Amino acid sequence: MASSSSTEDGVEEIARRWMEMEEIVPIATADRLLERPCKLKHVCWKFNDTCNEIWIDGRLGVTFTPNQPTESGGTQTKVHYDVDIDKSESKTAFYAFDLAELARWHLAWLTDPNVWIDSATIDMEFDQKWMVEKRKLQVKEVNITVQTNYPSIHGWLAHMTKDVESFIYRGNGIMDANRFLQLPFAAKLRKLMLIYESTFDDRLLPQLGAQHLQISTDFATDAGVNELLHRWNDQNYPIRSQFVIYVQIKSSANVVKNLKVMQSQHQDSGVSEFLIEMNNPNTRMRVITRPSSVICTIFAIDNSQAPPPFVTPTIDDKQN
Numbered sequence: 001m002a003s004s005s006s007t008e009d010g011v012e013e014i015a016r017r018w019m020e021m022e023e024i025v026p027i028a029t030a031d032r033l034l035e036r037p038c039k040l041k042h043v044c045w046k047f048n049d050t051c052n053e054i055w056i057d058g059r060l061g062v063t064f065t066p067n068q069p070t071e072s073g074g075t076q077t078k079v080h081y082d083v084d085i086d087k088s089e090s091k092t093a094f095y096a097f098d099l100a101e102l103a104r105w106h107l108a109w110l111t112d113p114n115v116w117i118d119s120a121t122i123d124m125e126f127d128q129k130w131m132v133e134k135r136k137l138q139v140k141e142v143n144i145t146v147q148t149n150y151p152s153i154h155g156w157l158a159h160m161t162k163d164v165e166s167f168i169y170r171g172n173g174i175m176d177a178n179r180f181l182q183l184p185f186a187a188k189l190r191k192l193m194l195i196y197e198s199t200f201d202d203r204l205l206p207q208l209g210a211q212h213l214q215i216s217t218d219f220a221t222d223a224g225v226n227e228l229l230h231r232w233n234d235q236n237y238p239i240r241s242q243f244v245i246y247v248q249i250k251s252s253a254n255v256v257k258n259l260k261v262m263q264s265q266h267q268d269s270g271v272s273e274f275l276i277e278m279n280n281p282n283t284r285m286r287v288i289t290r291p292s293s294v295i296c297t298i299f300a301i302d303n304s305q306a307p308p309p310f311v312t313p314t315i316d317d318k319q320n
Contacts (some may be wrong), residue, residue: 004120010038010039010040011038011040011056011057011059011060011085012036012085012086013034013036013038014056014060014109014260015056015059015060015083015085016033017033017109018060018062018081018106018109019081019089019091019177022256024095024097024102024105025104026063027104027105027108027132028132029132029133029134029135031096031108031115032112032114033108033109033112033114033185034109034112034114034115035114036055036114037114037116038112038114038115038116038134038155039116039118040056040057040115040116040117040118041057041117041118041119042056042057042058042117042118042119042120042121043055043056043057043110043117043119043120043121043139044120044121044122044123045103045107045122045124046122046123046124047053047064047099047103047124047130048124052064052066052099052103054103054106054107055205059083059084059085060082060083060084060085061081061082061083062079062080062081062082063079063080063082064077064079064099064102064103065077065078065079065080066078066098066099068094068293069082069227069268071085076094076095076096077094077095077096077097077098077099077102078091078092078093078094079092079093079094079095079102081093098134100127100129100130103130104129104130104131104132105231107130107131107132108131108132108135110137111131111132111135111136111137111138111159112122113138116138117137117138117139117140118139118140118141119139119140119142119143119166120137120139120141120142120143120207121143122142122143122144122145122156122171123144124145124146125144125146125148125152126146126152126153126154126156127152128155128301131159135159136159136160136161137159137160137161137165138161138163139160139161139164140163140164140165140166141164141165141167141191142156142160142164142165142166142167142168143168143224144156144157144167144169144170144171145169145170145171146169146170146171146172146173147171147172150171150172150173150174151173153169153171153175154179157180157183160183160185161184161185162184162185162188163185164185164189164190165185165188165189165190165191166189166190166192167185167189167191167192167193168191168192168195169193169194169195169196170195170196171195173196173197174196174197174198175196175197175198175199175206176198176199176201177198177199177200177201177204177217177219178204180198181204181207186208187207187208187209188209189208189209189210189215190210190211190212191210191211191212192208192210192212192213192214192215193212193213193214193215194215194216194258195213195214196215196216197216197217197218198209198215198216199217199219200215200217200220200224201217201220201224201243202219202220202221202223202224202227202278203218203224205217205220205224205225205227205228205245206224206227206228208228210243211237211238211240211241211242212241212242212243213243213244213245214243214244214245215245215246216245216246216247217245217246217247218247218248220245220247221247221248221250222249222250222251222255223254224247225245225249225255225294226254226255226256226257226258226259227246228243228245229255229256229259229276229285229287229296230258230259232280232285232296232298233259233276233278233285234279236278236279236280236283238298239283239298239299239300240298240299241293241297241298242295242296242297242298243295243296244293244294244295245293245294246292246293247292247293247294248291248292249289249290249291249292249293249294252272252274252289252309254288255287255289255294256274256276259274259276259285260276260277260278261274261275261276261277262275262276262277262284263275269290270290270291271288271289271290271291272289272290273286273287273288274287274288274289276284278298281301282300282301282302283299283300283301284298284299284300284301285297285298286298286299303309
């Protein structure tokens with residue numbers, strides 16, 4: 001996903017093109033808009049009844065206001081640009097296009113084959129009207145919030161390439177694990193956080209390769225979590241790797257079954273803590289189980305990356 005820094009234009013080139021633009025021409029799936037690689041740090045957009053904006057690197061902002069009166073007496077969509085790069089500039093234009101057409105045209109620039117994005121934040125429902133069909137975002141880190149229409153999350157994910165390394169999802173509904181794992185980047189994620197329910201079961205859970213993992217599921221069991229722990233041990237996951245899985249645990253002993261437990265502590269509340277020897281002689285695994293979750297952390301034995309002393313923390317079982 002790297003591109004030569006000597007040829008990267010960054011947000012400056014997109015800002016220049018938008019500020020100089022006099023006419024909006026429809027963009028097709030295969031159209032290339034930029035001649036050289038363009039590296040962006042962060043992009044975000046949101047379109048709803050009260051907010052219609054796109055921001056790039058915090059220095060280029062576009063605000064859309066539909067149905068605004070014009071000097072000719074009709075109504076058009078007002079587009080306002082704010083640029084703060086070498087100097088502060090602004091531009092306001094009116095177009096005889098609706099909000100969706102103008103949003104789609106601007107977002108198409110972010111899906112140009114020459115645009116590489118470090119992170120993207122999307123806080124809205126998906127509708128195909130916002131995106132040019134089959135154009136995709138080349139982005140490393142994706143943070144999406146979808147509160148009402150759960151299936152629309154898959155609409156956004158269909159517009160991502162295999163380059164996604166980190167995915168955080170907040171929203172309602174249950175994430176379909178089978179459908180999620182079909183995505184080209186799912187099994188290769190470095191970080192995955194699904195801040196709601198999912199359908200990961202004992203068969204699908206070990207297919208997740210993320211080194212930083214947080215999920216919630218009613219479909220996995222002690223055996224599935226145990227298999228994931230064995231995978232982390234067998235594949236020598238690096239220090240600082242951690243997972244938090246919200247799942248109903250029936251037996252903490254089954255969670256750490258056939259692992260080399262060096263030390264353990266148990267409380268009447270059902271909270272247990274295990275220190276586990278790993279195949280890698282330089283690392284240890286700390287596993288904390290409670291009736292509704294399992295936490296695993298890998299750290300170095302020289303204590304440079306170790307968690308606090310081996311004491312079972314107080315965990316409010318209601319905070320799930």
